[in-house]
Amino acid sequence: MGGRHLMVDLDSLGRNDSWDTVTAAVAGFGVSGFAAADNLLFLGATVIALDENPAGKEEKADLLRTLGADIRLGPGATATLPDGVDVLVTSPGWRPDAPLLAQARERGVPIWGEVELAWRLRDPDHPAPWLAVTGTNGKTTTVQMLDSILRAAGLRSVAVGNVGLPIVEAVMDPEPYDVLAVELSSFQLHYTDSMSAHAAVVLNLAEDHLDWYTGPTAMADYAADKGRAYEHVQRACIYNVADPATEELVREADVVEGARAIGFTLGMPAVGQVGIVEDLLVDRAFIEQRESSAAELCRIGDLASPAPHFVANALAAAALARAHGVDQAAVRDGLRAFRPDGHRIAHVAEHAQVTWIDDSKATNPHAALSSLQAFEPVVWVAGGLAKGARFEDLVSRVRERLRGVVLMGADRNVIADALARHAPDVPVIDITDGETGAEEDPMDRAVVASAGLAQPGDTVLLAPGCASMDMFANYGERGDRFAAAVQRWIARQT
Structure with a gap:
């Protein structure tokens, strides 16, 4: 069955070739899946798009049907790989053991992610260099910092990949970009083989997505994908x-x-590094006199936050930009201009000498640790979907900073157990059990509980260390609900 793919030399095909002999199945019809299907149709390929969940996708499906695509949405749509498929383009969330992908491997059908497809579709006459960013935490902030620096240098840049514009759309833009700032998740990298970035950074490695990577080699497999x-x-x-x-x-x-x-x-940076000297970000890697001196890039005070993880992201972005030949002044101007997205160490309010901070984007223990290390003393608001992660190391490292902890969400007991073992003297309130009063909104209960624990000079920090989908649509809604609950509580006090 489906042997036709053996007759197609996919490696010989680029954006200027006709793909009319290629039948491509696209698994997942989200943002990246739609971009892949749309551009494959433009190139002349026969496209079959498959997705079990049709919600919110009908309009795009109708558009691509008009252009000739075979769109199969709804239950059972991804149960079987269609016959005659030459390549399967998968969305990044699909685990390697998904039946559709397993069938592709059994048949010898190549499996590409959107990143792999995008790399193959670069314009050979204007192949914009890729500056790639991955890591467990800080990817989006770093990529956006990098994009700000590149724009300050007068380059036509865009942040793409796991943030912003799908990479396929960027590389197929008829007006070529000078350079791409590319955020890559481990899922995207898993299905990527050909990419040759101009420069790349792995910001950090910590346990995450251990519901996707399973078994005794889970962490090693996760790290290996980052290393791609x-x-x-x-x-x-x-x-x-x-x-x-x-x-x-x-x-x-x-x-x-x-x-x-x-x-x-x-x-202090050694030769071949960027780092900090007093209050300066400096470069000892990309200057000729690096053996004896360092070049000033900017001051810590130029950044939107002095939090250590924020400064580290700025250094990584600066290093990528310097690797691309950007001068010191553009690094400074780009970092000065950058402001992080919402829900990333966002100041919510200050009342009665207590500061309220929303870092809802801290969706794993490593990100929560970075936030907790930026404040002291802290009332920590945590919990949600742990995705298989553990919290023992985090609690051991921050227990002296903790005034108290407020827990919510499906996997709150995972955090509670770590606190009981490693910080038994820290007060813990589980608001999911309704201990704090009659408020119906769990965020109202969390804020009331946090206010009861906080003392003047403290920071109440929403840094859940967990995903949000057990109680909220996404981390943005979680952060918005927290901020609104804080404002309601302050209004009641005044």
Whole structure:
């Protein structure tokens, strides 16, 4: 069945070729799936789009049907790989053991992610370099910082990938970009083989998505996928000096001859690194006099936040930009202009000498740890879907900072158990059990509980360490609900 794909030489096809002999199945009809299907149709391919969940996708499905696509939405749509498929383009959330992907492997059908497709569809006459960012935490902030720097340098840049514009749309834009700031998740990298980034960074490595990566090798498999960002790098592999696992991924990578390993550090940089000297971000990697001096990039005070993880992201973005040849002034101007998206260490309010901070985007323990280390003392609001993660290390490292903890969500007991073992003296309130009063909204209960624990000079920090979908549509709604509950509570006090 379906042997037709053996007759198609996919590796010979690019954006200027006709794809009319290719039948492509697209698994998942979300943002990246639609972009892949749309552009494959434009190239002349026969496209079959498959998705079990039709909600909110009908309009786009009708559009692509008009253009000739075969759109199959609804229960059972992804149970069987159609016959005659030459390539399967999968959305990043699909696990490798999904039946559709397993059938593709059994038949010898190549499996590409959107990143792989996009790399193959770059304009050969104007192949905009890719500056790639991955890691457990800080990807979006770093990519957006990088985009701000590139624009300050006068380059036509755009943030793409796991944030912003789908990469396929960016590479197929008839007006070519000068450079792409590419955010890549481990899921996207899993299905990527050909990419050769100009420069790449793995910001950090910590347990995450252990509901997707399973078994005794889960963490190693997750790290290996992150390390794919370094494969075939042309100029610079940027690593985190404080996270030796990222440097090890650089050592293991097969890079283009001449590519350099460049560290970023919150300490004094060695030769070949960017880092901090007093209150300055400095470069000892991309200047000729690096053996004896360092070039000033900007001041910590130029950044939107002095939080250590925010400064580290700025250093990583600066290193990528410098690897691309951006001058010091543009790095400074781009970092000065950058302001983070909402729900990332966002100041909500200050009342009665207590500061309220929304970091709802801290959706795993590593991100929560970064937030907690930026404040002291802290009333920590946490909980949600833990995705298989553990909290023992986090609690051990921040217990001296904790005034108290307010827990909510499906996996709150995972955090409660870690607190009981490693911080037994820290007060813990489980608002899901309704201990704090009659308010119906759980965020109102969380805010009331937090206010009861906080003392003047404290910070109440929503840094859940967990995903949000057990109680909220997404981390944005969770943060919005927290901010609204804080404002309601303050209004009642005045």
